[in-house]
Amino acid sequence: MEAAKAHIIIKGVGAISPLGFDSASTATAYTSGIPAFKTILHQGTPTPVAALSAEAEEHLQDLLLANPVYKQLDRSVLMAVYAARQAAVQAGWLNEPPPTDDDLAVNIGSSRGATGLFEEHFEAFQQENLSSSASPTTTLGNLSSWVAHAVNAGGGQISHSITCSTALMAVANGVAWLKSGMAKRFLAGGTEAPLTDFTIAQMKAVGIYSRLTDHPYPCQPYAAEKHNTFTLGEGAAVFALEQVFNPAPGTLVVEGVGLGFEKLVSKTGISAEGINFQKSMRQAIAQLSEHDRQVDLVITHTPGTRAGDKAELAAIRAVFGDNLPLITTNKWLIGHTLGASGALSLQYALHVLQYQQFTAIPYPHHLPQQESTSIKRIMVNAAGFGGNAASVIVSVVK
Known part of the structure; x- marks a missing residue:
């Protein structure tokens, strides 16, 4: 008799982003296909960004008011706490007394960390008025420790940054643990609050930031026109994971995780062949059953940069050959949320699996034309500065 197979299931999901503050509001936004961008003045220059909606901001402020201690925390930490509590509630973990064996571990990551608060404290430092809270509230470890407090977690607590692959690598850690x-x-999961003067300036200094301030789609992955359209967004998403045997039909499962790396060939670590993507995708696919390795959809990293988008598409073609899956992204709707981007893409994947629909990219693009099909298995990609990449495969139990 064949032994029962263990599955890593997604028992709960929490997120806050420019598209919504819960699964219902986010689903409505994805169905509408209306981008969440607005234009701000950054150092006197009109600049597109994707900030939380007014409703999402109101929910975040409610969390802030619910606990006076949260006033000292960075926005990235607040969003992580919000998303984590939502995921834990959905999983049923906050409806139970805290376990005595401290079996709940936390791994929340961010590319930039407490950048907003750091900038505030640095300004105070220049004025010789630095607060004693500057150091403890700007450490990267803040993320998982405050989430752990908020969800009664007593197990391992990991905060990490591997740039824009951060959130998917947190999921990989969860699977391994x-x-x-x-x-x-x-x-x-992952969280990012990068809509600060210094962070936006850094992205502009790289020379990739979108100048399409008056365009309905300032961020255009795979755009036919040859220009960079990288646009920053903010948000957080967290997933409640468990290992179970014989999950019920309809259960969301993580089937594979893959990590890839390539030697630096540029400031951003992108090769024309997308070697890091090829490695991470192949590693994830290798964890599927040898007799069933069909991937129906790839949700790509593609931040709207000419080199990055082209490299990832080349990698997908190298891995899948003639059996090319459907390809899409959500960055034309919410921009690039850096360390949170993989988590928000994974949330999008779960939405697509549930509703069997995704909004077609509405501007001229280089994606191959493909016939729509039933979507049973989705791969999500992420990559970051330094040559790293991560891929996660999710599906629904039949």
């Missing part, structure tokens, strides 16, 4: 037995429950 659960399979190893080091945790029985795991909260994994």
Whole structure:
């Protein structure tokens, strides 16, 4: 008799982004296909960004008011706490007394961390008025420790940054910890609050920031026109993971995780062939059953940069050959949320699996024309400065 197979299931999802503050509001936004961008003045120059909606901002402020201690925290930490509590509630973990064996581990990551608060404290430092809270509230470890407090987690707590692959690598960590037995429950995700003067200026200095301030789609992955359209957004998404045997039909499962790396060939670590993507995608696919490795849709990283978008598409073609899956992205709707981007793309994947629909990219693009099909398995990609990449494959139990 064949032994029962263990599955890593997604028991809960929490997110806050320019598209919404819960699964219902986010689903409505994805169905409408209306981008969440606005134009701000950054150092006197009109600049497109994707900020939280007014409703989402109101919910975040409610969280802030609910606990006076949160007033000292960076926006990235607040969004992580909001998303993590939402995921834990959905999983049923906050409706139970805290377990005595501290079996809930947390891994929340961010590319930039507490950049807004750091900028505030640095300005105070220049004025010789630095607060004693500057150091403890700007450490990257702040992310997982405050989330752990908010969800009664007593297990391992990991905060990390591997640039824009951060969130998917947190999911990979969750899978590894659960399979190893080091945790029985795991909260994994990413958060980013990069809409600050210094962070926006850094992206502009790289020379990739979108100048389409008057365009309905300032961020245009795979655009036919040859220009860079990178646009910053903010948000957080967290997933409640467990390992179970024989999950019920309809259960969301993580089937594979892959990590890739390539030697630096540029400031951003992008090769024309997308070697890092090829490695991460192949590693994730290798974890599927040898007799069933069909991927129906790839949600790509594609931040709207000419070199990055082209490299990822080349990598997908190299990996899948003639059996090319459908390809899409959500960055034309919410921009690039850096360390949170993989998590928000994964949230999008779960939306597509549930509703069997995704909004077609509305501007001229280089994506191959493909016939729509039933979407049973989705791969999500992410990559970051330094040559790293991560891929996660999700599906629904039949």
